Amino acid sequence: TTRGTTGSVSGLIPSYDSLYYMGVRAYFTEDWEKAAELIEKSIATRETILRTRRECHDNCVTTGHDRLDKLDTETGGVWDLLAMQWAQLRAECVRFCLSRTISPAAQLPVSSDIQYEFDTRNPYNFLQVTYYKLGKVQRAVSAAQTFFVANPSHLEMRNNIEKYKRMPGVKEEAFLDRERDGHKHWSFYDAAVLAEYSAEWARAVDGWKKCVNETLMQTEECRAQCEVEGQGIPDEEVMRTMGVYEKAAALSLNLLSCKQSCVSIVATRPGRISPMEDFLPTVLEHLHIAQFKAGDLRGAVETLHSLLLFYPADSNSLSNLQLYFETLGGDTEAPGTKPTQEISSYVSRSLTEKKLLYFGVENLNFNFTDPDLWTPEKVIPESLREGWRAEREKLNERLNEGERPEEMDDSGFYAGGTVPLTGVTITMDDAILNGTNRVVLDGLLSQSECDTVLHLASTAASSGDGYQGRRSPHTPHEQFEGLTVLSALKLAQDGFVNQSDARLLHEIGERVRTLLHSYFRSPSALYFSFTHLVCRSAITGKQEGRLDLSHPVHVDNCLLEPETRKCWREPPAFTHRDLSALLYLNDDFEGGDLFFTDRDAKTVTATVKPQCGRVVGFSSGPVNPHGVTAVTAGRRCALALWFTKEKLHRDMEREEVEAVWAKDGQSVMKEEEEEDSAPAPPRSGRSQGSKERSKGRDRVVGGRDEL
Numbered sequence: 001t002t003r004g005t006t007g008s009v010s011g012l013i014p015s016y017d018s019l020y021y022m023g024v025r026a027y028f029t030e031d032w033e034k035a036a037e038l039i040e041k042s043i044a045t046r047e048t049i050l051r052t053r054r055e056c057h058d059n060c061v062t063t064g065h066d067r068l069d070k071l072d073t074e075t076g077g078v079w080d081l082l083a084m085q086w087a088q089l090r091a092e093c094v095r096f097c098l099s100r101t102i103s104p105a106a107q108l109p110v111s112s113d114i115q116y117e118f119d120t121r122n123p124y125n126f127l128q129v130t131y132y133k134l135g136k137v138q139r140a141v142s143a144a145q146t147f148f149v150a151n152p153s154h155l156e157m158r159n160n161i162e163k164y165k166r167m168p169g170v171k172e173e174a175f176l177d178r179e180r181d182g183h184k185h186w187s188f189y190d191a192a193v194l195a196e197y198s199a200e201w202a203r204a205v206d207g208w209k210k211c212v213n214e215t216l217m218q219t220e221e222c223r224a225q226c227e228v229e230g231q232g233i234p235d236e237e238v239m240r241t242m243g244v245y246e247k248a249a250a251l252s253l254n255l256l257s258c259k260q261s262c263v264s265i266v267a268t269r270p271g272r273i274s275p276m277e278d279f280l281p282t283v284l285e286h287l288h289i290a291q292f293k294a295g296d297l298r299g300a301v302e303t304l305h306s307l308l309l310f311y312p313a314d315s316n317s318l319s320n321l322q323l324y325f326e327t328l329g330g331d332t333e334a335p336g337t338k339p340t341q342e343i344s345s346y347v348s349r350s351l352t353e354k355k356l357l358y359f360g361v362e363n364l365n366f367n368f369t370d371p372d373l374w375t376p377e378k379v380i381p382e383s384l385r386e387g388w389r390a391e392r393e394k395l396n397e398r399l400n401e402g403e404r405p406e407e408m409d410d411s412g413f414y415a416g417g418t419v420p421l422t423g424v425t426i427t428m429d430d431a432i433l434n435g436t437n438r439v440v441l442d443g444l445l446s447q448s449e450c451d452t453v454l455h456l457a458s459t460a461a462s463s464g465d466g467y468q469g470r471r472s473p474h475t476p477h478e479q480f481e482g483l484t485v486l487s488a489l490k491l492a493q494d495g496f497v498n499q500s501d502a503r504l505l506h507e508i509g510e511r512v513r514t515l516l517h518s519y520f521r522s523p524s525a526l527y528f529s530f531t532h533l534v535c536r537s538a539i540t541g542k543q544e545g546r547l548d549l550s551h552p553v554h555v556d557n558c559l560l561e562p563e564t565r566k567c568w569r570e571p572p573a574f575t576h577r578d579l580s581a582l583l584y585l586n587d588d589f590e591g592g593d594l595f596f597t598d599r600d601a602k603t604v605t606a607t608v609k610p611q612c613g614r615v616v617g618f619s620s621g622p623v624n625p626h627g628v629t630a631v632t633a634g635r636r637c638a639l640a641l642w643f644t645k646e647k648l649h650r651d652m653e654r655e656e657v658e659a660v661w662a663k664d665g666q667s668v669m670k671e672e673e674e675e676d677s678a679p680a681p682p683r684s685g686r687s688q689g690s691k692e693r694s695k696g697r698d699r700v701v702g703g704r705d706e707l
């Protein structure tokens, strides 16, 4: 019964939407075999249709051009007929080309629902489950990955991916984004940014160049689709009242507007809803700086000239150009003193299109939203400039205030790596926490482990070791108590607690280090800088009308000056802390939320409620100001950990403890029991601590590092 719809009878390409609907129906009846087959077929069919359209576009792009050539010489007043003939020939070419392979049903435009489904890669969401049910893990993995790339805040899929990563026999290569070809420019972009971070300029140049080329290619692909894809007619109601030239103008404006919108489509990352403003000029700007740094001065000049086509009066670019010329010894004839051919055709074509479009806006009631910021004012009709300026100003304001692009973090960390511990899942990522290099992970400790560590804290408080029961350095309304690993060891030696409890405290730190090293894709080793277990207790009777915080807003490795939004990396801040982590142990208290703010130290961007086994990790720099709300009842305990990339600043106290245990002839690293039945994942960096111990020591004895 499905033969008619799948079109297999005619041998022509069927419409992919009907295949998709059938696939989804099969999915809900749990007919997994059929669901997989149909959904795959719909994806493949859509690809074939897109490819065929592109081929037909390319095949027909010059058809009838000879008629247009004759326009110049034609004197008999039939130029309009020649133009019509050109349109006819081209139409016939495309039509013939398409209908040779695509069924009539598939030539129709799909509904916006289907468009949305495929744009958001939802078919892969269905496929992930389907393949999992069928036991085809490799395929499930790549479906999961493909979906996740376009839906990066879909935590369920993220956790699925983490699970797949821990499955035996699932290889790294299985995590394949099946749609990667459509957005390669973003991979190049990311690679170039990473190279910039580590000042590898030659690699950055390579990445930015590829990014430019791929961006131009993707733009061409998108524009070609505008020409051959069945598009809705602009406002059919209005079209009916139009004469034939008006209709022709409306259709051509529609086409131009579709082509211009490719700028926004290409500049929108998978998974994002809005485009990156000024994408191509931004990439060119990065490229010329990278070229300059890499010593390719001529390349830099060429790129700068390309950039100047977008912003001819930009004072920074002009003074850079001046600088380059001086460095080149005023050699203005040198190659590279011109913009690249590709960019110059790109800009002039775009300008011509914009002129036509703005003419339509001014005189033909056409609506057009310019995707570019660089459009020169003179191209925009006088009557529109006022509104356009207001729009721009609004946009600038938005960019300058809350919606400014994510703050740059120069720490070298890059959130989004894997979570290599069984049972640990991501609860909040950068997107949910509204920031950069922040994460909340759950499941690091079992309840009994939390209880053990809490017990350590209470024992320390009552036995007099640790820094027991002193007033909080931050608020008179709370008491502060806690201990370090060394004081835990002493407690054990004095028989107050079990050896194994003290070791647990140590070992938990290793778990956190492993996690953060991997999740933040740390470019180098991470050393413990300081660790302590801290409890904050509300002092009863001192809570009335309390307005202060348990821990005022601060940045861990610099002194935040909210008025100027500056952060000074100097003492008394702990300047060598690179990554911060808090591992929470309980939730039976009131208040005590951790919150992140903007650099103004006021605007709260995210809040995290402590609970047993929850880890908050973040880069310790100015992108992450944070504080703790008042603890108004009960006791809130957390293990606070800071890591450094500099070996010189590692925590010597920790080494002392490890040395004691090593002398005891026991391994420091106790293999923890897996709570999950899933096989243990690889544990990079896990044994580093013990190796480190036996090596020679370039000991630095510094002031004690706390709070």
Ligand SMILES: O=C(O)CCC(=O)C(=O)O
Pocket: 551, 556, 582, 593, 594, 626, 627, 628, 638, 640, 707
């Ligand atoms: O306990 C917390 O949640 C945060 C503590 C903190 O920010 C710090 O000690 O630097």
Ligand SMILES: [Fe+2]
Pocket: 554, 555, 556, 580, 626
């Ligand atoms: Fe802090």
